[in-house]
Amino acid sequence: MPDYSDLKNKFGHYCIYEAPASGFTTYRAGGRAEAAVVPGTPAELLWLGGWCRAKGIRMLVLGRGSNVLVSDKGLPGVTVLTERLARLEVSGNSVTAQAGVLWDDLARITAEKGLEGLEKTSGIPGSVGGAVRMNAGAFGQETFDRLVSVEAYDAAGGAVRLLKKNMDFGYRRVSGLDGLTIISARFEFPSGDAAALSAERARVLAARAAKQPLDFPSAGSVFKRPAGDYASRLIDAAGLKGFRIGGAEVSAKHAGFIVNAGGATATDIYTLMREVRARVKAASGVELELEQILLGEF
Numbered sequence: 001m002p003d004y005s006d007l008k009n010k011f012g013h014y015c016i017y018e019a020p021a022s023g024f025t026t027y028r029a030g031g032r033a034e035a036a037v038v039p040g041t042p043a044e045l046l047w048l049g050g051w052c053r054a055k056g057i058r059m060l061v062l063g064r065g066s067n068v069l070v071s072d073k074g075l076p077g078v079t080v081l082t083e084r085l086a087r088l089e090v091s092g093n094s095v096t097a098q099a100g101v102l103w104d105d106l107a108r109i110t111a112e113k114g115l116e117g118l119e120k121t122s123g124i125p126g127s128v129g130g131a132v133r134m135n136a137g138a139f140g141q142e143t144f145d146r147l148v149s150v151e152a153y154d155a156a157g158g159a160v161r162l163l164k165k166n167m168d169f170g171y172r173r174v175s176g177l178d179g180l181t182i183i184s185a186r187f188e189f190p191s192g193d194a195a196a197l198s199a200e201r202a203r204v205l206a207a208r209a210a211k212q213p214l215d216f217p218s219a220g221s222v223f224k225r226p227a228g229d230y231a232s233r234l235i236d237a238a239g240l241k242g243f244r245i246g247g248a249e250v251s252a253k254h255a256g257f258i259v260n261a262g263g264a265t266a267t268d269i270y271t272l273m274r275e276v277r278a279r280v281k282a283a284s285g286v287e288l289e290l291e292q293i294l295l296g297e298f
């Protein structure tokens, strides 16, 4: 393992050696990050990027780890967790949120202020940075609906500002962000009725609780929605609800989710993903595409 003592000296208890992925991913599974660092400001994050570059050490940025599966072999290098970059500023109908703001806080605050357009995304358990990276969305609304611009650092540590109008994005897909560290995002909203938006938020949260296995660790929908169908319907039709490998299980409540039903390894989850894909292909001919991101060696 490289010498991370510079990071320990600078970040103290916000630098954790051999940090288990169970602590920073919603699957609560996987190996260890060599060094996990939780910077408190964009300047600290910039410094960290420079340090990694100078030492030739790989740096990975994560939000809430709610769309990733970390290999049991762990993550070499520095894993940055953005959760302390949590400033959110509202100015009229414009909101600027740092990358580590919990997406659901943005959805709640904008609904409460009568800013319309993200209320249906309530309950997505990621960060603003992760939502921008994935163009996360739900119930017909998505991150890019209200996004105006993104502030980021490029691989050389230069500050860049990307305008949505110049970006290429689609369903759970954004191109042009590879290699960039997202620092903050700006959103603009039309005015709406705060009470109605908060009521819609409550309705969406109730629908999620009714449909999704929120009492088990997971990373949400495993596969993207195939054209004209739903992954969960195809998985259910292939008879896979409740199908289990080790501690990983196709949720009996929502077949689109794989849950950690207790003590799942990343290998259990990965093996189950592959098995589901193969069986759905055999049953329906449809090749499901992974929405979740595999990190490390599989």
Ligand SMILES: Cc1cc2nc3c(=O)[nH]c(=O)nc-3n(C[C@H](O)[C@H](O)[C@H](O)COP(=O)(O)OP(=O)(O)OC[C@H]3O[C@@H](n4cnc5c(N)ncnc54)[C@H](O)[C@@H]3O)c2cc1C
Pocket: 026, 060, 061, 062, 063, 064, 065, 066, 067, 068, 082, 099, 123, 124, 125, 126, 127, 128, 129, 130, 131, 132, 133, 134, 135, 136, 137, 138, 180, 181, 182, 183, 212, 214, 218, 219, 220, 221, 293
């Ligand atoms: C119960 C549950 C329900 C879910 N429901 C939905 C849903 O309805 N709709 C939906 O779209 N998703 C859903 N998800 C998936 C997930 O919450 C989203 O994809 C979310 O946007 C991921 O955000 P995150 O901060 O956790 O990202 P992470 O999982 O931490 O990272 C995802 C990717 O983004 C990159 N990334 C994160 N932050 C940054 C940054 N600051 N700069 C550069 N790259 C960055 C990471 O490197 C990684 O490639 C659900 C997940 C769970 C567990």
